[in-house]
Amino acid sequence: MKDKKNKVRYGMVIDLRKCMGCNTCSVSCKVENDVPPGVFRSWVKVVEKGTYPNVRRSFLPILCNNCENPICLQNCPVNATWQREDGIVIVDPHRCIGCKYCIASCPYNVRHINPIMKIVQKCTFCHHRVDAGLQPACVESCPPGARIFGDLNDPDSEISKLLAENATQVLKPEMGTDPRVFYIAADKDAMDPFAVNS
Amino acid sequence: MARFSRRTILKGGLAGLALSIGAKIGMGSVIEKLTPRINIARTSRRMRNGIPTTCSNCPAECGIYGFTDYGRLVKIEGVDGNPNNMGKTCSKGEAGLDMLYDEERILTPLKRTGTRGEGKWKSISWKEAIEEIASRLRDLEVNEAQEQLVFECEASLTTELIVKRFMKAYGSPNAITHSKYGNENKMMAQRLTWGEGLEVPDVEHSKYILLFGANPYESHTFFINLAKRIVTARTENFAKLVTFDVRMTQTSGKSDEWYPVKPGTDAVVVLAMCDVIMREGMADINFIENYTNVSAEMLARYLSEYTPEMAEQISGIPAIDVIKVAREFATSKPSVAISGGGITKHRNGVYSERCIMLLNAITGNIDAKGGYCVPRRFALQEPEPQPSGLVKGSQIYYQDNDSVLEHASRGEVIDAIKNGRQKIGVYISYEHNPVYSSPDCEGTSLLFKDEDTIPFFVAIDSFMTETAALADIVLPSATYLERSELFSPPSFSMEPFISYSQPVIKPLGESKSIFNIVKDVSKKLGPDIGKYFKMSEDNYLQASISHIKKLSEAGGIYSLMEHGYWFDTKKEQPPYKLFEKKGFNTPSGKFEIYSERLREKGHNPMPTYMPIEELSVKEENTFVLVPFKTNVHTADRTANSILLSEILHNNPLWINASIARKYDLRDGDKVEVVSKLGRIETEVNITQGIHPGVVAIATNCGHWQFGHIAQAKGFKSSDPQTSLVWWEKEGNGIHINRIIPTSMDTVGRGQGWMDTVVEIRKI
Numbered sequence: 001m002k003d004k005k006n007k008v009r010y011g012m013v014i015d016l017r018k019c020m021g022c023n024t025c026s027v028s029c030k031v032e033n034d035v036p037p038g039v040f041r042s043w044v045k046v047v048e049k050g051t052y053p054n055v056r057r058s059f060l061p062i063l064c065n066n067c068e069n070p071i072c073l074q075n076c077p078v079n080a081t082w083q084r085e086d087g088i089v090i091v092d093p094h095r096c097i098g099c100k101y102c103i104a105s106c107p108y109n110v111r112h113i114n115p116i117m118k119i120v121q122k123c124t125f126c127h128h129r130v131d132a133g134l135q136p137a138c139v140e141s142c143p144p145g146a147r148i149f150g151d152l153n154d155p156d157s158e159i160s161k162l163l164a165e166n167a168t169q170v171l172k173p174e175m176g177t178d179p180r181v182f183y184i185a186a187d188k189d190a191m192d193p194f195a196v197n198s
Numbered sequence: 199m200a201r202f203s204r205r206t207i208l209k210g211g212l213a214g215l216a217l218s219i220g221a222k223i224g225m226g227s228v229i230e231k232l233t234p235r236i237n238i239a240r241t242s243r244r245m246r247n248g249i250p251t252t253c254s255n256c257p258a259e260c261g262i263y264g265f266t267d268y269g270r271l272v273k274i275e276g277v278d279g280n281p282n283n284m285g286k287t288c289s290k291g292e293a294g295l296d297m298l299y300d301e302e303r304i305l306t307p308l309k310r311t312g313t314r315g316e317g318k319w320k321s322i323s324w325k326e327a328i329e330e331i332a333s334r335l336r337d338l339e340v341n342e343a344q345e346q347l348v349f350e351c352e353a354s355l356t357t358e359l360i361v362k363r364f365m366k367a368y369g370s371p372n373a374i375t376h377s378k379y380g381n382e383n384k385m386m387a388q389r390l391t392w393g394e395g396l397e398v399p400d401v402e403h404s405k406y407i408l409l410f411g412a413n414p415y416e417s418h419t420f421f422i423n424l425a426k427r428i429v430t431a432r433t434e435n436f437a438k439l440v441t442f443d444v445r446m447t448q449t450s451g452k453s454d455e456w457y458p459v460k461p462g463t464d465a466v467v468v469l470a471m472c473d474v475i476m477r478e479g480m481a482d483i484n485f486i487e488n489y490t491n492v493s494a495e496m497l498a499r500y501l502s503e504y505t506p507e508m509a510e511q512i513s514g515i516p517a518i519d520v521i522k523v524a525r526e527f528a529t530s531k532p533s534v535a536i537s538g539g540g541i542t543k544h545r546n547g548v549y550s551e552r553c554i555m556l557l558n559a560i561t562g563n564i565d566a567k568g569g570y571c572v573p574r575r576f577a578l579q580e581p582e583p584q585p586s587g588l589v590k591g592s593q594i595y596y597q598d599n600d601s602v603l604e605h606a607s608r609g610e611v612i613d614a615i616k617n618g619r620q621k622i623g624v625y626i627s628y629e630h631n632p633v634y635s636s637p638d639c640e641g642t643s644l645l646f647k648d649e650d651t652i653p654f655f656v657a658i659d660s661f662m663t664e665t666a667a668l669a670d671i672v673l674p675s676a677t678y679l680e681r682s683e684l685f686s687p688p689s690f691s692m693e694p695f696i697s698y699s700q701p702v703i704k705p706l707g708e709s710k711s712i713f714n715i716v717k718d719v720s721k722k723l724g725p726d727i728g729k730y731f732k733m734s735e736d737n738y739l740q741a742s743i744s745h746i747k748k749l750s751e752a753g754g755i756y757s758l759m760e761h762g763y764w765f766d767t768k769k770e771q772p773p774y775k776l777f778e779k780k781g782f783n784t785p786s787g788k789f790e791i792y793s794e795r796l797r798e799k800g801h802n803p804m805p806t807y808m809p810i811e812e813l814s815v816k817e818e819n820t821f822v823l824v825p826f827k828t829n830v831h832t833a834d835r836t837a838n839s840i841l842l843s844e845i846l847h848n849n850p851l852w853i854n855a856s857i858a859r860k861y862d863l864r865d866g867d868k869v870e871v872v873s874k875l876g877r878i879e880t881e882v883n884i885t886q887g888i889h890p891g892v893v894a895i896a897t898n899c900g901h902w903q904f905g906h907i908a909q910a911k912g913f914k915s916s917d918p919q920t921s922l923v924w925w926e927k928e929g930n931g932i933h934i935n936r937i938i939p940t941s942m943d944t945v946g947r948g949q950g951w952m953d954t955v956v957e958i959r960k961i
Binding site for chain 2: 015017018020021022023024026027028030031032033034036037038048050051052053055056057058115116128129131132134140141142143144145146
């Protein structure tokens with residue numbers, strides 16, 4: 001983690017011991033951000049493992065990792081993608097030309113073209129809500145409270161404590177993107193991008 | 199830093215907002231008061247205030263805020279202080295605005311112009327619609343055949359009160375107000391055993407949670423209110439979750455242990471567990487001797503015939519597992535065993551439910567902290583003037599005082615109409631879709647099309663459902679986001695509370711709330727009936743809660759308008775074990791393990807396992823068909839929502855991988871599913887997570903009315919989203935009720951949804 005002293009750095013922990021795959025996050029995100037049909041900024045991947053009768057099911061909610069070192073930002077030819085001081089990665093709708101370079105470069109496949117506006121959009125940790133002191137919509141709505149959002153640089157925040165106390169995983173750490181969405185108790189197979197979606 | 203948001207609402211609106219930009223979240227002063235909640239517009243950053251109301255998508259009845267922007271509802275979020283949902287709501291709740299602003303909503307009264315079901319309508323005025331209905335009702339009055347009016351609505355506190363009041367005033371007993379098809383079994387077993395309609399599992403404090411055919415992570419009467427507490431218990435109390443289910447549901451897939459049990463045989467497993475507990479001296483003898491109507495000795499003798507070995511033979515669950523779970527359940531107290539539709543919607547549902555109650559009783563978990571608790575809720579009172587309640591003979595309403603259910607089950611009602619036992623003059627359905635949600639839905643559809651059997655049919659609904667499409671007159675009803683209502687869901691805080699629903703926006707178009715529709719009809723019928731509906735909706739609701747003194751002192755309906763919910767905050771810690779003082783609401787005042795009322799009717803008075811014939815004699819190539827609800831849809835009302843149907847719009851048939859190999863099936867192959875009632879074609883979803891003798895399929899798909907989205911078709915409208923239906927090619931699946939025949943529980947008469955035996959053929 002790059003140490004930006006006294007600066008806020010937002011991140012999210014998804015505690016998969018609590019996730020029940022109810023899709024409330026997917027729907028509340030769509031309503032909050034007016035995401036049209038056909039694309040999602042946050043969704044739940046469901047993976048089934050094992051052989052009858054020893055079968056398990058795992059869930060993996062996916063959203064933009066708002067990486068510390070976002071590849072999408074480096075690749076944007078018109079500087080439409082930029083990173084705020086607090087780490088949130090944003091696409092400027094006025095600059096984006098819809099060339100999809102960022103979509104191609106994103107290792108997590110979390111960017112999409114808005115079918116109505118024809119520009120690239122993604123999860124922004126609901127920065128409009130965060131700026132007003134509210135939680136992102138998916139965190140606010142998660143019924144079992146599996147999503148925890150907050151300041152990674154504040155050692156007293158709930159998220160920092162969780163990260164300190166639990167083993168966490170990130171998606172594709174080998175890409176060197178330094179994702180800011182952490183998972184607790186994520187299933188290894190569910191994290192495999194080629195795992196079958198049931 | 200403590201958790202921000204919810205409880206950290208910035209003082210001073212915009213000033214606070216400006217302060218917080220770029221600063222640490224949660225800085226600024228904290229207002230301890232929970233309401234009103236704020237929300238912010240994404241583009242203009244305008245602050246929005248939430249209007250507290252209650253979600254009526256499903257029976258969980260969560261408290262929600264509706265946030266409006268320039269008079270349009272834009273967001274729904276949970277109400278923090280609500281003791282049940284505690285600031286959360288589910289995907290269906292969040293998607294409520296799709297229902298409100300549905301492009302295909304009915305917004306004016308409609309009159310049929312072609313033949314029934316042809317789909318030709320003309321808009322008429324409310325005056326004309328009400329006059330026509332009133333004249334039909336007056337005809338019945340003249341012929342002294344008031345009982346030929348049947349009014350069907352969903353089970354909800356206020357709706358029941360209003361509909362029953364109207365029906366009493368008019369003189370017909372036939373208000374069909376029980377909950378959905380199949381719930382009669384659970385209700386009957388519960389009322390017989392301890393006099394309540396359902397249980398509240400206090401799972402938050404449990405150490406061991408045992409589920410039988412229940413799937414709270416996806417669908418349950420209390421849905422997220424129960425599910426999130428199970429999650430809390432598991433992560434904070436390290437409670438164990440064990441599930442018996444034929445299918446690997448979201449719940450069993452995340453449970454500590456999953457036992458795929460043969461369909462319809464859960465009861466024998468439960469009885470064997472009871473036997474183990476009694477035999478090994480792990481039972482709560484004090485509870486059995488003092489608070490039930492059987493002796494421990496007699497019970498032990500009765501249970502001794504249900505051995506774990508017998509359970510293994512019948513259910514396929516190894517005896518050693520039955521013994522293990524029984525021991526764990528009895529020793530890790532508090533523990534709770536919860537039933538679900540998976541066992542109560544069988545033809546032996548009443549008996550099976552009573553077995554679950556027995557298991558909770560002998561382990562002393564009844565109404566105990568972390569156990570199987572009595573629902574704590576308020577009742578509404580009938581406001582003055584009260585209609586006399588004089589009723590005439592009816593074939594579907596039970597007039598004898600000792601009947602456990604008020605009226606016939608929904609299946610029996612349809613049956614009585616079909617066979618001419620209950621003559622119909624006028625049939626009114628309110629936000630209810632029997633044509634879609636009945637078993638043998640094609641047969642039911644023909645019944646509603648038949649003008650000789652049902653000469654006049656009025657549907658009160660917001661959508662052109664399968665049922666409304668067969669109506670003579672459709673009245674546009676205000677959705678739950680546009681009307682006032684009172685609820686008192688069973689409380690998980692064990693402190694009864696009232697939840698209030700108020701219009702977030704004015705009713706769209708010409709739609710009206712059920713109270714105002716009934717009021718208009720009664721007024722037209724003359725002062726004898728009209729006098730019961732003279733007051734305004736709010737006054738009526740206020741009068742119905744005026745008996746709760748402390749609520750009146752707190753401001754009555756005005757307090758509810760402000761906060762959305764009310765409970766008595768000054769009370770001490772809620773006492774458990776209420777029965778120690780008050781006993782149970784049964785004839786003997788005890789927990790009736792032995793039911794005299796069942797014996798009188800010729801049934802087995804003890805909790806027992808009744809084999810279901812068709813399911814136990816299983817031939818080669820036959821499977822038990824199990825329909826199931828999913829987490830993004832209700833039983834029949836959410837299919838036209840783009841937000842929800844995008845996530846789940848079709849329903850391939852679940853089939854075990856080993857069986858699929860035998861039939862040479864691959865994912866997505868088409869099969870023909872044949873029951874004794876008919877055949878359907880559908881794709882298969884091959885999974886390891888299902889009992890090999892079972893095939894399963896999701897409900898709320900395959901609509902043939904209701905709207906374009908429900909039928910997976912895009913269309914042009916003022917909302918650009920309606921033309922972006924990408925799942926057109928995938929289709930909207932198949933409605934399974936086409937091949938599910940009517941099959942009623944021997945005792946409760948509720949539909950046995952899980953009793954259909956089908957054959958599968960590859961196409």
